[in-house]
Amino acid sequence: MESFWRILGEAVGLILAWDSDLIEIVGLSLRVTLSAVAISCLIGLPLGAMVGAFRFPGRTAVIVMLNSLMGLPPVVVGLIAYLMLSAAGPLGPLELLYTPAAMIIAQTILVTPIVAALSRQVVEDCYREYAEQFDSLGVGPFDRVAALLWDARYSLLTVALAGFGRAVAEVGAVIIVGGNINHVTRVMTTTIALETSKGNLELALALGVVLLAIAVAVNGAVMTLRASAVRMAYA
Amino acid sequence: MAGRILPSLAAIALMALGLIHPAAADRFIVVQSTTSTQNSGLYDHILPLFRERTGIEVRVVAVGTGQALRNAANGDGDVLLVHARSDEERFVSDGHGISRADVMYNDFVIVGPAKDPAGVAGMEDAVAALARIAEAEAPFVSRGDDSGTHKVELELWEEAGIDIAAASGSWYRETGSGMGAALNTAGGMGAYAMADRATWTSFANRNGQRILVEGDPRLFNQYGIVLVNPDKHPNVKAGLGRLFVDWVLSEEGQAAIAAYRVDGQQVFFPNAGG
Numbered sequence: 001m002e003s004f005w006r007i008l009g010e011a012v013g014l015i016l017a018w019d020s021d022l023i024e025i026v027g028l029s030l031r032v033t034l035s036a037v038a039i040s041c042l043i044g045l046p047l048g049a050m051v052g053a054f055r056f057p058g059r060t061a062v063i064v065m066l067n068s069l070m071g072l073p074p075v076v077v078g079l080i081a082y083l084m085l086s087a088a089g090p091l092g093p094l095e096l097l098y099t100p101a102a103m104i105i106a107q108t109i110l111v112t113p114i115v116a117a118l119s120r121q122v123v124e125d126c127y128r129e130y131a132e133q134f135d136s137l138g139v140g141p142f143d144r145v146a147a148l149l150w151d152a153r154y155s156l157l158t159v160a161l162a163g164f165g166r167a168v169a170e171v172g173a174v175i176i177v178g179g180n181i182n183h184v185t186r187v188m189t190t191t192i193a194l195e196t197s198k199g200n201l202e203l204a205l206a207l208g209v210v211l212l213a214i215a216v217a218v219n220g221a222v223m224t225l226r227a228s229a230v231r232m233a234y235a
Numbered sequence: 236m237a238g239r240i241l242p243s244l245a246a247i248a249l250m251a252l253g254l255i256h257p258a259a260a261d262r263f264i265v266v267q268s269t270t271s272t273q274n275s276g277l278y279d280h281i282l283p284l285f286r287e288r289t290g291i292e293v294r295v296v297a298v299g300t301g302q303a304l305r306n307a308a309n310g311d312g313d314v315l316l317v318h319a320r321s322d323e324e325r326f327v328s329d330g331h332g333i334s335r336a337d338v339m340y341n342d343f344v345i346v347g348p349a350k351d352p353a354g355v356a357g358m359e360d361a362v363a364a365l366a367r368i369a370e371a372e373a374p375f376v377s378r379g380d381d382s383g384t385h386k387v388e389l390e391l392w393e394e395a396g397i398d399i400a401a402a403s404g405s406w407y408r409e410t411g412s413g414m415g416a417a418l419n420t421a422g423g424m425g426a427y428a429m430a431d432r433a434t435w436t437s438f439a440n441r442n443g444q445r446i447l448v449e450g451d452p453r454l455f456n457q458y459g460i461v462l463v464n465p466d467k468h469p470n471v472k473a474g475l476g477r478l479f480v481d482w483v484l485s486e487e488g489q490a491a492i493a494a495y496r497v498d499g500q501q502v503f504f505p506n507a508g509g
Binding site for chain 2: 088181182200201
């Protein structure tokens with residue numbers, strides 16, 4: 001218990017001291033993860049909405065596939081991304097390996113199935129209420145997807161946050177394609193892994209508390225935005 | 236306090252937008268290397284000196300020697316700095332590297348719990364010490380990750396005539412992890428482990444473990460440097476990589492390695508050209 005308070009104190013000290021290395025690491029974590037979540041939403045939301053709203057052959061198989069891919073181990077995603085981006089791989093000429101872009105790609109692979117699978121369920125539930133209305137008004141497929149996504153936006157925000165939580169917390173993928181290079185590809189989770197391997201367990205835990213604080217800040221910011229959007233909608 | 240936090244938040248926001256690129260340098264190379272050199276802080280000491288001299292940024296990917304060799308064989312790195320001589324030589328003879336040179340050395344040590352259930356404290360003969368650990372069936376944590384340290388450990392077991400494959404899962408525990416993680420595990424289990432001296436000296440979570448066996452010539456740990464072959468991997472920055480290799484092997488680079496201390500102790504001994 002005593003060491004717990006000491007670690008908590010150290011974490012608060014780290015945040016207050018706010019040294020430039022920590023800022024850089026926190027900034028890169030946010031940049032990588034928020035970019036990956038944004039791209040995942042661009043791909044995953046329409047994909048999930050289409051699977052949720054339309055009936056087509058093989059639909060059940062697609063749903064099973066999307067749901068299963070939610071369980072992709074980050075290390076496997078890292079290996080797949082490494083093999084693609086390696087100089088010996090098909091995307092080698094892009095020279096993206098060991099850059100933040102490679103980390104964004106890996107986390108996008110990780111998060112897109114989560115966004116697609118969860119938004120599929122949300123949109124499908126929503127669609128049951130809307131189907132008759134859409135049919136009677138003769139709404140086209142594109143407008144259906146757009147209307148469903150818009151009306152389910154608050155639930156989909158939680159979907160995006162689930163993706164954010166997965167991406168910001170994973171270490172297996174980014175450490176393989178990023179390489180944990182100091183000042184280049186070092187993020188919160190790889191720093192925690194590094195400090196653990198140096199035996200600096202208290203510093204590692206304190207960094208973990210900082211990571212948690214970032215997650216709280218991001219979730220809090222999203223909730224505040226949501227609340228003010230709701231207020232405006234009903235004002 | 237707000238005066239300190241607000242600019243920081245602004246900096247984070249700008250970085251998140253990609254407007255500030257931390258340490259953006261066009262002239263950089265990637266070095267595939269081992270965790271021991273990174274965790275001990277050696278690179279934090281010598282790389283700024285190299286950068287000051289040449290303006291070249293060195294990006295270190297610190298993994299086990301086995302993984303470093305495979306990454307470099309894929310062309311994902313310009314220079315290789317590891318510690319498994321025969322593998323480095325095979326890397327060169329396979330055409331992946333141009334030439335190999337000695338950089339520095341230190342030694343491995345066998346660490347274990349202070350109460351020393353196998354009674355190996357003070358032994359110099361590493362092979363005899365391992366045989367005694369096996370006889371006592373005292374827990375031993377192995378890297379088990381194809382790293383340079385793991386390869387040396389396997390050679391010692393073989394020399395001791397002990398079939399560790401049969402003991403794996405009982406007293407012989409392969410963790411498949413880096414040096415620091417293996418030491419964390421050994422400390423938690425009260426187990427013996429073999430570590431390079433640099434990692435051990437800078438390791439913070441010793442958990443009552445101490446050095447029990449050292450000084451055997453078989454525990455010698457040689458680091459070598461290899462320039463990845465640009466004929467085989469056209470993306471390799473051979474020119475910049477050559478500058479780094481030459482600097483590490485130069486009087487200045489060797490002096491920088493020798494000057495590095497952990498807790499006042501020298502942990503790498505330069506021996507280029509030796």
